[in-house]
Amino acid sequence: MGMTMTQKILAFHAGLENVVAGQLISAKLDIVLGNDITTPVAVNEFKKAGFDKVFDKDKVAIVLDHFVPNKDIKAAQQSKTCREFACSHCVSHFYDVGKMGIEHALLPEQGVVTAGDCIIGADSHTCTYGALGAFSTGVGSTDMAAGMATGMAWFKVPPAIKFNLTGELPSNCSGKDVILSIIGMIGVDGALYKSMEFTGEGVKNLSMDDRLCICNMAIEAGAKNGIFPVDDVTLEYLSGRSEREPVVFTADEDAVYEKTIDINLSEIVPTVACPHLPENTHPASELSNIKIDQVVIGSCTNGRLEDMEATFKILNGNKIAQGIRCIIIPGTMQILRECVQRGWYTAFIDAGAVVSTPTCGPCLGGYMGILAEGEKCIATTNRNFVGRMGHVDSEVYLASPHTAAASALTGYITEFKEA
Amino acid sequence: MNTQGKVFKYPDNVDTDVIIPARYLNTPDAKELSLHCMEDIDTEFVKNVKTGDVMVAGWNFGCGSSREHAPLVIKTCGTGCVIAKSFARIFYRNAINIGLPILECEEAAEEINQNDEVKVDFDTGVITNLSTGKTYKAQPFPPFIQNIIKSGGLLKSLKEGENNG
Structure with missing residues (x-):
């Protein structure tokens, strides 16, 4: 056999x-x-x-x-x-x-x-x-x-x-x-x-x-x-x-x-996993009424160079929506260095985001972006369990860097569309 | 070996983040951690659990992180056994490795209710619901895993192997 x-x-x-x-x-x-x-x-x-x-x-x-x-x-x-x-x-x-x-x-x-x-x-x-x-x-x-x-x-x-x-x-x-x-x-x-x-x-x-x-x-x-x-x-x-x-x-x-x-693969659409299980998926386009408080782009799932590049392309020259906290965490020192060298780091800051040194931090509710009661975060991380990123009554929506970055610009869950 | 106690019943997909939230994982101390066991879905558990009590849950118990702190806090709270319809694989491994008895039994997990009094015999896999009188038979562990449990955990079984070899 x-x-x-x-x-x-x-x-x-x-x-x-x-x-x-x-x-x-x-x-x-x-x-x-x-x-x-x-x-x-x-x-x-x-x-x-x-x-x-x-x-x-x-x-x-x-x-x-x-x-x-x-x-x-x-x-x-x-x-x-x-x-x-x-x-x-x-x-x-x-x-x-x-x-x-x-x-x-x-x-x-x-x-x-x-x-x-x-x-x-x-x-x-x-x-x-x-x-x-x-x-x-x-x-x-x-x-x-x-x-x-x-x-x-x-x-x-x-x-x-x-x-x-x-x-x-x-x-x-x-x-x-x-x-x-x-x-x-x-x-x-x-x-x-x-x-x-x-x-x-x-x-x-x-x-x-x-x-x-x-x-x-x-x-x-x-x-x-x-x-x-x-x-x-x-x-x-x-x-x-x-x-x-x-x-x-x-x-x-x-x-x-x-x-x-x-x-x-050609039939895949931008997808978001809603609280509180990764299986609770919906097309991003159907969630545009969900207002968010925070965006996290990073983690072992999506903190790599292509993720940073996708984020840069969407944020570059734009501004994070009023009242949204956008936290970007390159996965390694080498990726962080690339972000600096290619000018992406500056573009992130100019857009109104913060950039952290590599850490798992917010993904598991450790630090560097903990959510308060009732807050919603769209994150490129991997789990959206109860209390995963902070308060037991906070919510995590899992998505790609494209969707997370596009959402940072509008303040609502947003499907990224090429201009 | 057996345990007898009151049942704490939980749903499907109980994840390791609710068993022990990561915000407390800045210490490896099991006693300290066990004060927060299950608190994000059941604030009463730690207050009420007594030695020998039994957790009963649905499918995929212990999904999520690899943290061994999860079975460790359940055990440290005094829980004598976890019965579920199925376990997430890393939790299953960790429970065996640290010596927390777990049993897969769909029918028992379905029918046993919160606060029922149950008795579990690990050698035979027989679960008795003393509140209803009904008995169930869980899948026994394969001999390889039974040996790990009998030795008192993976590392002790390895040391035994070293001494015998």
């Missing part, structure tokens, strides 16, 4: 010829990741269990991104715990303030993760790296601790749903509209425990930033991982960037999928 792309990567890392859905395996890990919230818990478990060294200092990545620069004394303590652990174990991929970025924007950019890898991260959006043709999944802190100690993790081999992509996206849409549309279609548990394998002739029309965004939100459909095949776009992205040699796996011709869902 043929294997899916995910199953082939898992079989390889488990040292097995073949695996089937449902099989429990133990697989070798290429990268074990943690952040400033999940790592302190992992460090505690690691020490409590009596482990004294990490399996490979080059295969552990610790990124301070959720609450840094430290938002308060307690957050500072958590960062300190991470810093001391990374230092004492000589962790080579440790990213502190000045070097850090939002982990899932940072690791692909820095070439830390690559095609064919088997990766776990104590952050649910670790599924992002499937865009590079890797198996990558989110776990908890105890799994991170076990991964750091042994270089191994146990998995139940997942079945897969195949998404057959055709056509090309309209110019006012991006990967975000694709993944929101899919979650709207299959629901927040539509891919529970499963792989989402994206394939078809439409893949070549999606940029790497689009693919990273699509895989990033696979978890919002309950998936174990999302994955794209490796093509010229992937290899060009990895070239000169990847620390390790990419390994290309392809799904067998006779791979078994639970079902196949056809997505015509």
Whole structure:
């Protein structure tokens, strides 16, 4: 019986010829990741269990991104715990303030993760790296601790749903509209425990930033991982960037999928997920009566260069609507630097927006844009759960950078239309 | 192993942001965090929960973030077990890894009501609703996972493996 792309990567890392859905395996890990919230818990478990060294200092990545620069004394303590652990174990991929970025924007950019890898991260959006043709999944802190100690993790081999992509996206849409549309279609548990394998002739029309965004939100459909095949776009992205040699796996011709869902990219429309679940999607054009208070453009979902470019094109020479707070957060220091160098940073400020250094901050209601009671925010982030960005009676609308930037100019949810 | 207690009933898609809001995650201290367990959808839970009580929920319990703090605060509050129609996968893994008993049982999750008194036997997977007298059989864990639970969590089972190997 043929294997899916995910199953082939898992079989390889488990040292097995073949695996089937449902099989429990133990697989070798290429990268074990943690952040400033999940790592302190992992460090505690690691020490409590009596482990004294990490399996490979080059295969552990610790990124301070959720609450840094430290938002308060307690957050500072958590960062300190991470810093001391990374230092004492000589962790080579440790990213502190000045070097850090939002982990899932940072690791692909820095070439830390690559095609064919088997990766776990104590952050649910670790599924992002499937865009590079890797198996990558989110776990908890105890799994991170076990991964750091042994270089191994146990998995139940997942079945897969195949998404057959055709056509090309309209110019006012991006990967975000694709993944929101899919979650709207299959629901927040539509891919529970499963792989989402994206394939078809439409893949070549999606940029790497689009693919990273699509895989990033696979978890919002309950998936174990999302994955794209490796093509010229992937290899060009990895070239000169990847620390390790990419390994290309392809799904067998006779791979078994639970079902196949056809997505015509040319039929995608600007899409918004309304409170309080990512599956509660509607076309942006139907929500134009919703008045907003705040706009957030950034996060591990949409803080990449193309997202900043789309934002620049819409905001440049215009003014943010009266009474709207617009917060722009480039995902990494490199992206921030590009924004400065290309004059986008100045354009953002001239439009009336603020620009932050990289942080997860507002996405999870940490800081840098918390909502008050009754306030509404359109955000390019990934979750709109109750209280996610602040007060329990505030609301988050998830959208693409195009839609969020266009909404910043009007003060209402607005579908972007090319002039 | 078993637990017996009063039921706290919750809907589908209870996410980790309501189990423990991220605004409190500037500390890893489970005791401190547990004071805020479920507060965004149920302010009474922390005040009323007693050791051994049982959470019963719908589909996709624990969806969202990978934060292990979520099963940890549920356990630290004294909750003896979570029964749901299904669990989000990272929550499921985390619960096993930290030793919070969880059971998937659609029928029980559908029929058991708020404030019912239930008894759960983890070895057999039998759930008894003492308020109605009805019993249910949950899916047992595969042996591999049972071993992790018996060892007292993932890291202890790894250490055991190291010592035996």
